[in-house]
Amino acid sequence: MIASGRLDKGDRLPATRELAGLLGLNRTTVSAAYTLLEAEGLVLGHVGRGSFVLGESRPPRAGLDWEQLLPAPEAALPAPAPPDAISFGSSCPAADLFPIEAFRRSCEEVLTGAEASVVLQLGSPAGYAPLRHHLLGESRREGVARPGDDLIVTNGCQQALDLIARVLIRPGDAVVVEDPVYPGLKNVLLRAGAQLVGVPAGVEGLDVDALDRVAMRARPRLIVTTPDFQNPTGGTLSAEARRAVLRIARAAGSVLIENDIYGALRYKGEPLAAIKRSDETGDTVLLRSFSKLTFPGLRVGWIVAPKALVARIAEAKQAADLHTDQLSQAVLLRFAVSGRLNEHRARVLAAGTERLNAVLDACQRWLPAGTHFTRPQGGMNLWVRLPEPLDAGDLLARAQREGVSYLPGRYFEVSRREPGGLRLSFAGLPPDRIRAGLAILGKVFSSELARARLERQEPAAAVV
Numbered sequence: 076m077i078a079s080g081r082l083d084k085g086d087r088l089p090a091t092r093e094l095a096g097l098l099g100l101n102r103t104t105v106s107a108a109y110t111l112l113e114a115e116g117l118v119l120g121h122v123g124r125g126s127f128v129l130g131e132s133r134p135p136r137a138g139l140d141w142e143q144l145l146p147a148p149e150a151a152l153p154a155p156a157p158p159d160a161i162s163f164g165s166s167c168p169a170a171d172l173f174p175i176e177a178f179r180r181s182c183e184e185v186l187t188g189a190e191a192s193v194v195l196q197l198g199s200p201a202g203y204a205p206l207r208h209h210l211l212g213e214s215r216r217e218g219v220a221r222p223g224d225d226l227i228v229t230n231g232c233q234q235a236l237d238l239i240a241r242v243l244i245r246p247g248d249a250v251v252v253e254d255p256v257y258p259g260l261k262n263v264l265l266r267a268g269a270q271l272v273g274v275p276a277g278v279e280g281l282d283v284d285a286l287d288r289v290a291m292r293a294r295p296r297l298i299v300t301t302p303d304f305q306n307p308t309g310g311t312l313s314a315e316a317r318r319a320v321l322r323i324a325r326a327a328g329s330v331l332i333e334n335d336i337y338g339a340l341r342y343k344g345e346p347l348a349a350i351k352r353s354d355e356t357g358d359t360v361l362l363r364s365f366s367k368l369t370f371p372g373l374r375v376g377w378i379v380a381p382k383a384l385v386a387r388i389a390e391a392k393q394a395a396d397l398h399t400d401q402l403s404q405a406v407l408l409r410f411a412v413s414g415r416l417n418e419h420r421a422r423v424l425a426a427g428t429e430r431l432n433a434v435l436d437a438c439q440r441w442l443p444a445g446t447h448f449t450r451p452q453g454g455m456n457l458w459v460r461l462p463e464p465l466d467a468g469d470l471l472a473r474a475q476r477e478g479v480s481y482l483p484g485r486y487f488e489v490s491r492r493e494p495g496g497l498r499l500s501f502a503g504l505p506p507d508r509i510r511a512g513l514a515i516l517g518k519v520f521s522s523e524l525a526r527a528r529l530e531r532q533e534p535a536a537a538v539v
Contacts, residue, residue, distance in 0.1 A: 077117050077128055081142055088118060088126040096485065099153035101472040149262055153471065156480040161512035163481040166306055166455045166500040167371055172426055174419050178370065181409040185402070194405045200393035201385070202228025202377070203404035209411065214361075214379050219349050221357040225385040228399055229392070231374040232336050232364045233259050238388045238395075239297075239360065239378070240267035243330060248296035251289060251329070253281055255458070255487030255496065257306040260299065260334070269296075273489030277458075278449045280305055280312035283319045290327035298329045302350055304337035304454025307487050307498035311452065317350045321359070331359045336376070339368050339420070340502075341453035342428040357381060365407055367455065368423060369416065373403040427453065433506035434499060434513065441517025443524050448499075455502035461495035461520055464527050468494065470519060479515045 076082045088094075091109060095102040109126055112118040120126040156162035185194060194203070201207060207226050214220035229235040236259070244250065246268030252260065254273030264271060272293050275282040281300050290298065300320060302312040312320065324331040333350045351359040364376035378388065392398075410416050434457065438448045445462030461467055468483035484496025501509055 077112075082128050084128055086128045088128070090125060095472070096468055096483075099472060099475060102469065104472070149265075152258070152482070152486060153475075153480065156475070159478070160475070161479045161504065161508050161515070163479070163499040163501065163504070163512060165503060166498075167503050168367060168369070168423065168455075169426065169430075169503045169505070171505070172419075172423055173370065174415065174422075177415040177419065178406070178410065181406050181413065181415065184413075185405045185409050190405065194401045196401075198398045198401045200227075200389045200396075200398045202226075202399055203401045203408070206375075206404045206408040207377075209408055210377055211379075217349075217352065219351045219361055220379050223357050223381055224379055225382040227378050227380075227385050227388055227392070228404060229376045229378060230396070230399055231366050231371075232334065232362050232376040233263070234374075234392075235362050235364075235376050235378050236260055236263045236332075236334075238391050239332060240264055240269070241391045242384070242387045244269050244296060249293040251286065251293070251295045251298045252489060253300060253305060253308075254489040254491050255307055255484060255493070256489055257301075258486050261487075261489065264299075271489050273491060275491065276305055276308055276310055278308065278310045278451075280308075280310040280316060281320065283316050283323070286320065287323050290323050290329060294327055295329050297332055298324050298327070299332040299334060300350075301334040301337065303335060303347065304340065304451050304456070306337070306454075307456050307482070308458040309449045309451030309454050309456050310458075311347070312350075314347055317347070318353060321350055321354055324359075325356070332362065333359055334362045336362065336364045336367050337454040338363075340423070340427060340455065342424055342431050343452040351379065360384065368420060369407070369410070373407060374400070375403055375407050427502060429506050430501050430504065430509060433509040434501040437510045437513035438499075441513045443517065443521040445524075446520070456498050456500050459497050459499060460493065461497070462524060463495065465520060465524055466494040467497035470523055473523070474516060474519050477515050477519060479512045479519075481516070 088109065091102050091105045095105045109118065109120065113120055117129060118126045119129050153164065156164060185191065207228055211220055211226045214226065220226065229238065240263050244264070244267040248269050249272050250264050250269040251272045251274055252264065253276035255276065261271065272289055272295060274286045274289055280302060302317055304311055321331065331350065335349055338349065349361060351361040358381060361379040362376065365373065366376065378385065431451070435450055438459065442448070442459065443462060447460045449458045451457055468485050471481065471483055474480065482498045484493040487498065504512070
C-alpha cells in the first residue's frame with residue numbers, strides 16, 4: 076500500500092491490536108511486520124502516538140481517489156476459516172442436513188406447474204402472493220396476526236431489519252438492543268444513525284429491570300429483542316419477562332421489534348408464545364425467516380406488522396430492489412405445503428438435540444475451571460465467558476493455528492466490554508467435530524491460563 080501510493084506520507088497506520096483483530100492474526104505478528112517496515116525506512120514509530128508513513132507523497136494520477144471518497148469501513152469479521160478447520164464462527168444450519176432431493180422435487184413441481192411464467196415475471200414488492208397468503212394464514216391461526224396486520228416477504232431477516240431502520244429511524248434516535256448483540260443488527264442500526272443503548276442480556280434473555288430503567292430514561296424509538304435463543308448468548312425470555320417487555324415498550328411509547336428467527340429451533344422444554352401474540356394492540360412487529368430452519372441461501376424471511384407500517388416498508392423495498400425473488404418463494408411454498416418442510420423440521424430438531432448435548436458436554440469437560448457458559452434449550456449459539464485474565468480476542472489467532480475458530484466477544488459488544496466472552500455456534504457441526512473442536516479450545520485456553528497465572532506469581536525484578 077505504501078509502494079503503490081495508497082498510503083501517503085504522514086498517514087498513520089492502524090494500531091497493532093486493531094489490525095491484528097481485523098486480520099485474525101496474533102498481535103506479535105503485526106508488531107513484527109511494523110518493525111520490518113521501520114527497518115526498511117518506510118515507517119517511523121512514535122511512542123504513545125503510533126506508526127506513520129515516511130514514504131514519498133502519493134504520485135498524481137488520473138481519475139477519482141476512491142480511498143478518500145469511500146467512508147471508513149466497518150469493523151470486519153475474521154476471515155472465513157479454511158475448509159478443513161472446525162469453525163464455531165457461523166450461526167447457520169448444517170449443510171449435511173439439507174434435503175436436496177426433496178428440494179429438487181419442489182423446484183420441478185414449481186417449474187412444471189401452471190404458475191411458472193408468473194413466478195418468473197416481475198412481482199409485488201410485498202412478495203409472492205401465494206406465499207404471503209400461506210404465511211399470513213399460519214400467523215392468524217397462531218394468533219400473532221390480527222385483523223389490522225399485514226405481511227411482507229423480505230430477503231431474509233437482515234433485509235427486514237434494514238427496511239425497518241430505513242422507515243422508522245431518524246438520525247439520533249435512541250434504539251435499545253441486547254448487549255451483547257448480533258453484529259448484523261448493530262451495524263444496520265448504526266448506519267441508520269441510531270444511538271444504540273445496550274441492555275445486558277444473558278441466559279434469561281434481556282435484563283427486564285435494566286430495560287425498565289433505560290426505557291423510562293431514554294424513551295427509545297425502538298426496542299429490539301430476540302426472545303428465543305438470542306444471538307449470541309442463546310438466552311430465552313420467560314413468559315413473565317415477555318409480558319414485562321411488552322408493558323415497558325407501551326409505557327415508553329416505543330416500537331417493539333420481536334426478532335423471532337430461532338424460535339422454531341427448540342430442542343428441549345416447552346415452547347413459549349411469541350410476544351406479539353400477547354399484544355392486544357397489535358403494535359408489536361414480528362420478524363421470522365426460513366433461513367435458520369431450511370435453506371439460508373434462498374434468503375426468505377417475513378415481517379408481520381400493522382398494515383400502515385407494512386405499506387411503508389413495501390415502498391422502501393420497491394425503491395431498493397423492486398421485488399423479492401419469486402422463484403425461491405414459490406419453491407419454499409411448495410416445500411411447505413407438500414409436507415416436506417415438516418419432515419425436514421423433525422430431522423433438524425433431532426440433529427440439533429444431539430449437537431446441543433455435544434457442545435454442552437464438551438464445554439463442561441474441556442473448558443478450564445472458572446469458565447461460565449450458557450445452557451440454551453435450542454437455537455444455534457451459546458456464550459462462553461473465560462476466566463480472567465484470558466482475552467478471547469487475543470487467543471483467536473492461536474486457536475486458528477490449531478485448526479479451530481470462533482467469534483470473540485468484541486464483535487457483539489454494544490457498551491459493555493467482555494474480553495473473555497466468545498460465541499460458539501454449534502448447529503452447523505456434527506457432534507464428533509464439536510467434541511474435537513472443544514478439546515482443542517480447552518487445551519489452548521487452559522495452557523494460556525496456566526501461563527498467565529504463573530506470570531502473576533513471578534516476583535518482579537529488582538530495580539538498581
